[in-house]
Amino acid sequence: MALKGVLRPGHVALRVLDLEAALKHYRDVLGLDVTARDEKTKRVFLKAWDEHDHHSVVLREADQSGMDYMGWKVDSSATLKQLAADIEKSGLCSDMKWIPAGEHPHTGERFRFTVPTGHAMELFAEKDDVGNDCGTDGANVNPDPWPDGLHGISPSRFDHCLLYGDDLDGVVKLFTEVMGFGVAEKVMAGPDNDFMIGVFLTCSNKAHDVAFIRQPAKGKFHHASFHLDSWEQVLRAGDILSRTKTSIDIGPTRHGITRGQTIYFFDPSGNRNEVFSGGYIWYPDKPTITWTENELGAAIFYHDRKLNEAFLSVVT
Numbered sequence: 001m002a003l004k005g006v007l008r009p010g011h012v013a014l015r016v017l018d019l020e021a022a023l024k025h026y027r028d029v030l031g032l033d034v035t036a037r038d039e040k041t042k043r044v045f046l047k048a049w050d051e052h053d054h055h056s057v058v059l060r061e062a063d064q065s066g067m068d069y070m071g072w073k074v075d076s077s078a079t080l081k082q083l084a085a086d087i088e089k090s091g092l093c094s095d096m097k098w099i100p101a102g103e104h105p106h107t108g109e110r111f112r113f114t115v116p117t118g119h120a121m122e123l124f125a126e127k128d129d130v131g132n133d134c135g136t137d138g139a140n141v142n143p144d145p146w147p148d149g150l151h152g153i154s155p156s157r158f159d160h161c162l163l164y165g166d167d168l169d170g171v172v173k174l175f176t177e178v179m180g181f182g183v184a185e186k187v188m189a190g191p192d193n194d195f196m197i198g199v200f201l202t203c204s205n206k207a208h209d210v211a212f213i214r215q216p217a218k219g220k221f222h223h224a225s226f227h228l229d230s231w232e233q234v235l236r237a238g239d240i241l242s243r244t245k246t247s248i249d250i251g252p253t254r255h256g257i258t259r260g261q262t263i264y265f266f267d268p269s270g271n272r273n274e275v276f277s278g279g280y281i282w283y284p285d286k287p288t289i290t291w292t293e294n295e296l297g298a299a300i301f302y303h304d305r306k307l308n309e310a311f312l313s314v315v316t
Contacts, residue, residue, distance in 0.1 A: 003075070005083070005180045006203040009210070010073035010124060011104075012161055012224045013058035014271055015066050019044065021268040022059050029244050030226065030273065031152025032057060035130065036105045045105060048226060049147060050134075050156035053127040054106035057158060057224075065269040066316040067221035069112060069120035070161055070210070072179075072203070073127065077108070080125040083179065084111040092116055092174045106130070115174055117165020118218025153237045155226035155275055162211045164220035164315050168196055171212055175201050184208055184282050185257050189293035197293070200257060207258035207279040220315040223264065223272035230277050231261045237275045241265050250311055254278075256302040257291060264311070271316050 016022035023044055026032050032046040035055050045055035053073070060068060074080050087093050093113040099122065101108045108126030115121055131140075133147035165171065175181040184207050187198030200208035213222065228234055231252075238252050241263070249272060251263035262276040291299040298305040300312075 003204060005074060005079055006123070007073050007075055008204055009056075009070065009158060009160060010053065010127065011056045011058060011071040012158060013060060013068035013071070014221075014224065014267075014269075015062040015064060015068055016059050016267065016269040016271070017061070017063070017065055018268060019059060019061040022061075025246070025267045026057060026059065027152070029152050029240065029246055030275075031150065031154035038105070047130070048155050048157045049150060050132050051158070052129045052132060054130050055104070055127075058104070064316075065271050066219075067119070067161070067163070067224075067271075069122055070163075071110065071122045071124055074123050074125050077125045080109075080111060080123055083123055086178050087111075087113055087174075090174060090178045092170055092178070095120070101126075115165075116167035116170030117163060117212060119163050119165060120219075153226075153228070153233075153240050153275055155228055157227050159206070159225045159227040159276070160209050160211065161224050162213065162222040164213045164215045164222055165218050166214065166216055167218075168199060168212055168214040172196070172199055172201070175210075179203070181209070182282065182284055183288045184286070185289040185291065187257075187291045187293070187296065187299060193290075193292050198257075198291075202282050205282050207260070207282055221271065222315050223274045225274040225276055228275050228277045234261050234263055234275060234277055238263050249314075250301070250308055253304070254302045256295075256299040257289075269316075270314075272314070 036045040042061035044059045046057040047055050095114040099110040106128035110122045110124040112122040135141045135143035181201040181203045184202045185200040189195045189197045197214045200211045247266040249264035260276040261278045264274050297307045
């Protein structure tokens with residue numbers, strides 16, 4: 001499949017209550033690398049080891065935790081301009097504006113907008129390639145499978161977010177009809193299973209790049225997820241989280257939705273993180289998987305097939 005348009009999640013910007021405590025978590029426990037600091041705006045920029053773009057996580061010190069915005073990388077500057085025009089024309093979004101190049105270090109201009117669920121999203125085409133240190137001088141020449149100096153859980157990439165909001169129908173219309181995403185899985189409720197309460201959207205060949213759950217409040221953040229290569233690495237992540245006395249939410253376990261193997265935990269500000277492995281390859285001709293409300297326990301936690309109310313209700 002030739003990917004074009006929106007390529008993948010590019011970054012997530014999170015609000016944290018104590019920047020140094022958050023940095024210790026994301027750098028030393030999760031295992032991301034710091035690529036820049038901005039003392040004026042109280043921000044730190046980080047990346048996972050196998051990401052070539054300058055950063056994929058932005059931490060900003062604030063008085064309330066949660067997500068500032070999620071960024072998406074597109075295939076070209078021309079696509080960026082066209083998608084911005086399409087989003088404006090759709091009438092589905094608000095608070096649309098251009099962010100100048102350089103506001104994120106090593107990053108070109110970004111187009112930011114608020115989607116119907118109240119979440120801020122942005123598109124960008126340019127971010128400097130800083131390499132992954134697997135080849136000669138960081139270049140893609142005769143690379144090793146992984147670089148020296150990995151630390152903490154050390155996921156290979158930022159993978160997706162799960163977000164809570166009210167207007168699920170509007171956000172599905174925006175992502176599928178305007179931004180070109182596919183629906184990999186959905187969760188249906190009601191007597192006739194005709195009311196969508198969850199949707200898993202993909203712009204690539206992954207089981208999901210972003211997911212939304214319907215709930216009354218706008219703009220809520222459930223988790224940011226980072227990819228590991230195996231179930232064994234998920235179990236190792238659990239050991240690291242216990243050794244560092246990090247607050248574990250649930251897991252290690254397995255999802256029915258996406259087939260992912262997972263463990264959830266919290267940063268010091270209460271933002272939920274996930275590391276996971278597995279899933280399946282998605283292509284545009286793959287039928288959408290449907291889960292019904294009566295099997296929601298197995299959909300979320302396949303092993304014990306029971307709902308966990310704290311997992312469903314705790315958001316930032």
